[in-house]
Amino acid sequence: MPQDSVVTPADIRAARRRIAGGVVETPCPESIPLSEITGTRLWCKLDNLQRTGSFKERGARNALLQLPPAQKKRGVIAASAGNHALGLAYHGRLLGIPVTVVMPDYAPLIKVSTCRRLGARVLIHGRDFAEARARANALVAAEQLAYIHGFDDPAIIAGQGTLGLEILEQVPDVDAIVCPVGGAGLIAGLSLAVKSARRRVQVVGVESTETGNFTAALRAGKPVLRPRRATLADGLATLTVGANAFALARRHVDKVVRVSEDAIALAILRMIELEKSVVEGAAAAPLAALMSGQLPELRGKNVVLVVCGGNIDPAILSRVIEQGLVHDGRLTRFTVRISDRPGGLAALAQVIAGCGASIKDIAHDRAFSGPDMHAVNAVCTVETRDRAHIRELHRALRKHGFTPAVAK
Structure with a gap:
């Protein structure tokens, strides 16, 4: 190169x-x-x-096309967490150039599997890019491969x-x-x-x-x-x-x-x-x-x-x-204390529905609900329109005797 x-x-x-x-x-x-x-x-x-x-395909193809003929036969290697490896693998296959990529162990699985499907030899090595690069450098010397740096x-x-x-x-x-x-x-x-x-x-x-x-x-x-x-x-x-x-x-x-x-x-x-x-x-x-x-x-x-x-x-x-x-205020979670008698959950659901919110998930927490055996904590995940809608829902809950504790 x-x-x-x-x-x-x-x-x-x-x-x-x-x-x-x-x-x-x-x-x-x-x-x-x-x-x-x-x-x-x-x-x-x-x-x-x-x-x-x-x-990454742009640079990968440009680099591969400039290799000397003898090097195209021997192949190339790179250390990459994903996209550079994918670009080399794909264009290496199109151009008939063997490609080896060394990927650190945090590389996304989809990128690992796609590289292999595209015909590259994939080696998983190292906790970070530096360790993956060291392994690639060793193979450069051992197999006479050309190293193609992903961004330099x-x-x-x-x-x-x-x-x-x-x-x-x-x-x-x-x-x-x-x-x-x-x-x-x-x-x-x-x-x-x-x-x-x-x-x-x-x-x-x-x-x-x-x-x-x-x-x-x-x-x-x-x-x-x-x-x-x-x-x-x-x-x-x-x-x-x-x-x-x-x-x-x-x-x-x-x-x-x-x-x-x-x-x-x-x-x-x-x-x-x-x-x-x-x-x-x-x-x-x-x-x-x-x-x-x-x-x-x-x-x-x-x-x-x-x-x-x-x-x-x-x-x-x-x-x-x-x-x-959650960041957008369209999904919220809170805990309220409700009666564990028939109708307790229905009363809570009625307040939520009356505000135009939608319950996505609800779970009863009896183990940590305190000494009152007739009350239970209800952990609610609710879909809302925005943050103003969340505030409106909380006001309605308090008005009907439910005090929401917001999840952190």
Whole structure:
């Protein structure tokens, strides 16, 4: 692989020609409902519609196509928690190049199984990216494989930059592009492509409060290692930003903000409900930044959100949706003390129904209900419209002699 640390706009244009026909030029439709809730005129660059569900295919194909013929026969290797591995596996199969991926043990099961289905050799090794990378490095030497870094290889960065070129063509009057930041390969290539063609366009990076690698690098003036923390935006959970990526991005990114896990969960819910798109946490981060009011300067502007991927683990999607509903005030839980005699539960249900709320689940807690053998705690999970509706329900409960204790 080329190891030149410099990526130029010409490299990105060449990458676009190189990957044409092999990578989807994804749509970038305007979203009226998301525009209404953010106060911007908003478009979504839907790279979650790539074959493997993320933008990573762009860099993967560009890097694979530049391998020397002998190396294409021997194959490549990468350490990756998911989307880079998927992109390499898919395009390796299309191009006839053997691919090995080393995935840390926290990699989502759906990404592990999909990599294997796409024909890659998948090795699960290590508690974090560093340990997975060490295993991959050992195989580079033992099997003469080429290591393709997921966010710092110049060919990868150039490939990701093609997304920026497409945005400029699809939304010619764009004022700002809001992009997630993990290892910084995407925002490095995108910002270089955009700023070299249209300097006035603002490029904003978004991190989770549980990641923050780019922010840490800006403070230190260089990439620094940070411990991995659990986050819904697992695609952003690298241990550091890439040196090449950081050198490019720090010159072209205008602003970086960080969003909470609750804000990401709510943004995932909004994307499902309003945009009819299932996205992973990293892809929801840009919307979360707008919804949480961190970018007031973009109100009324033409804004593109980079929807970078859709590979959320189905095992946690329902939990994420419920978190979003709770944050939104559309799902609440409380405990009330009711009579354990006939009619006690019916009286409670009547009050809840009278407020227009819907009982989703109810359970009796007799073991911890106190000394009165004729009373019982009822733990209620109830669907509501919003937080104002929750307050209305609580007032009605108290009016009828029920005192709700809200679950923390």
